[in-house]
Amino acid sequence: EGLSIEEALTPFLLPAGSETIRTGVLLCEDSWDENYSLSPMSILAKKDISLFLNLSASPFTLGKNEKRHRMLGDALSKLRIPMIYVNQRGLQNNGKTCYTFDGMTAAYDKEGTLIAEARPYEEPRCLFLFDRASENLMSEKPMAPFQGSMLLPALRYGVRKFLSAIHVDKVVIGVSGGIDSAVNAALYRSVLPKDHLLLVNTPTRFNSEMTKDLARKLSDHLESPYLTIPIGSFIDETARALEGLPVGKGKIHLTGFMKENMQARDRSSRILSALSAAFGGIFTCNANKTEMTVGYGTLYGDLAGALAATADLWKYQIYELGRALNEWYGQEVIPEGIFTVKPSAELSESQDVTKGLGDPLIYEYHDYLLKSFVEPWQRNTPEDILAWYREGTLEEHLGCSVKVKDLFPTHAAFIQDLERWWNLFAGFAVAKRIQAPPLIAISRRPYGYDLRESQVSPYYTDRYLEMKRSMVEVVKGSEV
Known part of the structure; x- marks a missing residue:
């Protein structure tokens, strides 16, 4: 239309009874203008507006809300105009990465102070009152700004919405007595009925009595059905069938490392996949981001599953999530021994947790x-x-x-x-x-x-x- 951006950005007249309120409508990133040469907020502020409305579709990430509060608070304190920030709620899945949207609508006064904020991932609608004369903005009901970690709320919502989207309400999880599988079991149990979660321990001779006992205690605390299925005979049978087979001028030889991967693949592709089909659900991948980063996991084995809910969490965040889950339950559903045992795949004598051995990381x-x-x-x-x-x-x-x-x-x-x-x-x-x-x-x-x-x-x-x-x-x- 031959207009500059400054000319094109005009106030939106919001009907208010027989009158209107001049508002500056911003779409999501319009307010994140720190590193841009153009500031839509500053342009609109010069056009006699009384209220900013930011309509956002901003996916949740840890720390983003705190940064947004700092950024908007600083900008609004200079422009002296209040704002209602509206974020969508939901889950978007592009086939590889599932993004949650927290729905944390917020209100800021003209000093840039956060005066109200919706609870994360909750459905009740928010109503705000705006006094035209004083240009004061307030929430109809008290909406204290959210305090605490968003990690658990985001993951519980993401798991629940993902399962709903694929029309699944039953889950099978392989539990080893280690922190990753324990956290995943407690996470899924927090959104599923106890009898919709099947926990499975698949030990070999390399699994210690200590970790097997911890896996059992976990299932007892979560009150979900539990199976123990030893797989040592499966592995030995497969190894005997393959060892020494002639290939060209040589023969097949399975190293200890190869047999470790065979254990991981049999647990997932042989046991958990069959059980999940019989149980009428899915089985999970319990990987964390540290393992995913260096590929410390077996392809078609422990890296298999329908959803890797915790695969964007570093190992230290897995421990944080475990503590948060125990706090959410109000009791020690994840036994303390799982937090203190040496992380280990327990696939060989070199990973014996009773001797303080374990992962190479x-x-x-x-x-x-x-x-x-x-x-x-x-x-x-x-x-x-x-x-x-x-x-x-x-x-x-x-x-x-x-x-x-x-x-x-x-x-x-x-x-x-x-x-x-x-x-x-x-x-x-x-x-x-x-x-x-x-x-x-x-x-x-x-x-x-x-x-x-x-x-x-x-x-x-x-x-x-x-x-x-x-x-x-x-x-x-x-x-x-």
């Missing part, structure tokens, strides 16, 4: 290292990590509490660890993530449609390789 450090590869706006690479390590500022940049030098005695050991996980993250783990079930988005960069990936080779910059050479030299077989 040092979660207190690797959670934060791997997070830095994925979630910052400017994603970090080995070059960044090695530079910070050399400067002695790595812990500060990652936000971890452990001292890296206490974990790795030499530069070579640190670099070897860094490259191990980077090669997995940027290598075959991509294929596993592509084939993994859909997840519920919690972070600002979940895997799936938010972080688009393709299968390429891991790469290292020239600067990284130069730093590596300068830090690690081999002289007569010893590092200096």
Whole structure:
């Protein structure tokens, strides 16, 4: 129409009895103008409006609401105009990533103070009163701003809406006595009747009596049906059938690592899938984001399932969610022993939890290292990590509490660890993530449609390789 944006942005006249209220209508990101050269709010504020209305379709991520309150509060305090912010409620599923919308409508006065906020994911409608004379905005009923973590409300809503969307109300979960499966069991039980959740323990000789006992206690606390199905004979039978088969000039030999993966695949594709069909429901993937990032899971095994509800949570967030679930239930449904036992897949003697053995990941450090590869706006690479390590500022940049030098005695050991996980993250783990079930988005960069990936080779910059050479030299077989 030949209009500038400043000319096109005009007030909307909202009917109010026999009169009208001049409002500035903003669509979602119009208010997030900190990094834009154009500010729709500032333009509309100059056109004699009395009230802002932000109509939003903003998917929930942890920390976003707090940032929005800070940003809008600062902007409104300068413009001296109140605002009603309206967010949609629901679940959108693009086939790979499920986004929840919290419906947390909020009201701000002309000083930018948050004066009312709807409860997350709840249906009651909100009514606001606006006094034209004083331009005061208030809620009809008290709506105290939400306090506390949004993690559990978002996941409970996401699981409930996902199950409803696929018309499923029964779920089978493999429980090992570890934290990931326990948290998933407690999460699904929080939205399902007790007899609609079937918990299954599938031990081999590598599973300790301690973890088997913890799995049983979990099921007792959740009051859901529980099955124990030993799978050692299945694995041994398959191994005997394959071992020594002639292939060309050689013979098939199954290593211990191969037999570990056979256990994981038999648990999911053989036992849980059959039980879920007989039970009339689905079975779950209990993976976390740390495991998904490096592919620490078996393709067609523990990475199978209809939904990976917790796959956007780092390991430390899994523990936080477990504590939040116990608080929600008002009792210790997840036994304390599950929080304290060493995380382990229990697939071999080298993962014996009774001896303090378990996963190869040092979660207190690797959670934060791997997070830095994925979630910052400017994603970090080995070059960044090695530079910070050399400067002695790595812990500060990652936000971890452990001292890296206490974990790795030499530069070579640190670099070897860094490259191990980077090669997995940027290598075959991509294929596993592509084939993994859909997840519920919690972070600002979940895997799936938010972080688009393709299968390429891991790469290292020239600067990284130069730093590596300068830090690690081999002289007569010893590092200096």
